[in-house]
Amino acid sequence: MPSKRSRLNGRRSRREKNRRLFLYVFYFLVFLLLFCLTGTVAKYFYGGKSSPREPGLFTEDEAAWSAVPFAEETGEIDELEETEILEETEEAPVQPVLSFSSVEIPQGDYFSICLCDLKENDEIVIGTDLGGEEPVFYPYQEGRAALIGVNYRTVPGEYYFQVQVFRDGSSVLDERKQISVVSKEFETQHLTVTSEQQEKRTDVLWDEDRKHTTRARSITAGEPLWEGEFLMPLEGRLTTAFGVIRYINGVESERHSGLDIAAPRGTPVKAANSGKVNLSMSLNVTGNTVIIDHGFNLFSAYCHMDRLLVQEGDMIQKGDIVGEVGSTGFSTGPHLHWTISIGPVFVNPWLFLEKDPLGWITARQEAD
Structure with a gap:
């Protein structure tokens, strides 16, 4: 053990x-x-x-x-x-920015829209109840811009603009803007003419002329051809203002689409700004007429001249002579009928003597 x-x-x-x-x-x-x-x-x-x-x-x-x-x-x-x-x-992609030059526009005036920070293939869709042609946007600086004329017959009130931008099939901007068309007082003028003079302004003759003027105003450069503010084509006496309500032999006629400047026959007529001559011919109602495309759907016209000094297709600079004062077509005396239009819509020429139509965009970008 x-x-x-x-x-x-x-x-x-x-x-x-x-x-x-x-x-x-x-x-x-x-x-x-x-x-x-x-x-x-x-x-x-x-x-x-x-x-x-x-x-x-x-x-x-x-x-x-x-x-x-x-x-x-x-x-x-x-x-x-x-x-x-x-x-x-990576940062999120920059979204487009929508700007209006003004949201209160008197009858017969114009305004412009600018879209900044766009990409090359962005698609712009515009909806509006203002009437007239759909605004056309053209490349301008770092975005796109459009000039829009307000017809002198447009009813005063509120109108909307719905602006959408699509990128690669997706919406990147959907903005609704309200504008106000403000009432403007226009003068009334009564003219008395002879039956011979009256025969120069029938509906048939007007329609023939419109075929040519419509064609001339349907072709425009996709960039500004003008330089800064516009100038008065000649020195003279203003006889009829823009938008005047005319009565001829007691019957209401077409509203006055431009400025009438009286001067002696043969007085040189200058181009209000640089551009391309889209029309230079004799018409039934406005006589010897020149229409200049300034780009961006902006046009100026010089009517009733005695002589035509430019041809269609000519590229001209601000201040170049395009013709001489006359009294051709439907006219009661030597004078120049001078108009400015955005597409087919006539607007007040005085506005273009004061500033560059798109100058506000440049000023805003420089301020930023």
Whole structure:
């Protein structure tokens, strides 16, 4: 039978073995844990150089984080696209900005619309209850712009403009703007003419003339050909203002579409601004007539002249002589009938003597 001492030594031996086994297991677990963490720790401190794993074996976040260090290792840094690295920090695309030159427009005046920060292929859609032709936008500076004439017969009141911009099939702007057409007082004029003069302004003759003038005003440059404000075509006496309500032999006639400036026969007539001659011919009602395209659907006309000194297709500068004062067509004496129109809509010429039609856009951009 084992002695008491031998039994005690046996117990101590088993405890020692158990302690050693526990330490072995403990060290093994610690080693295993360190082994698993080695790659992560090295990547954190040394950019992953101690653990050159393939990017495809990383998690999505790890792959994005380690793309540059790994490319440096493999010599493929030049193949990384900058957009891939900065993809998450890109700014949102700039949206178009809509501006109106004015939202209160008297009858017979004009206004303009500007759309800034557009892309080349952006599509503009306009909806309005103002009537007339749909506004046409042309490239201007860093966007597009349109001139819009308000007919002198437009009923005063509120009108809307719905402006939409589509980019790659998606709407990037949808804005509704209200404008007010303000009533304007126009003078009344009574004229008495002979039957011979009356025969020069029949409906048939008007229709023949309109075929030519409509053609001339349907062709325009897609850029401004004018330079700054317009000038008065000649010095003389203003005999009839714009928009005057005329009665001829007691019967209401067409509203006066421009300015009548009386001057001696043969007085030189200057181009109010630079542009291209779209029409130079003798018409039934307006006599010897020149129509100049100033671009952007903006036109000036010079009527009843004695002589025509330019030809269709001529490019002219502001102040060039286009003809001489006369009394051809339906006229009661030597004078120049001068008009400005946006497309077919006649507008007050005085407005163009004061400022560049699109000058407000340039001024605003310079201020910004």
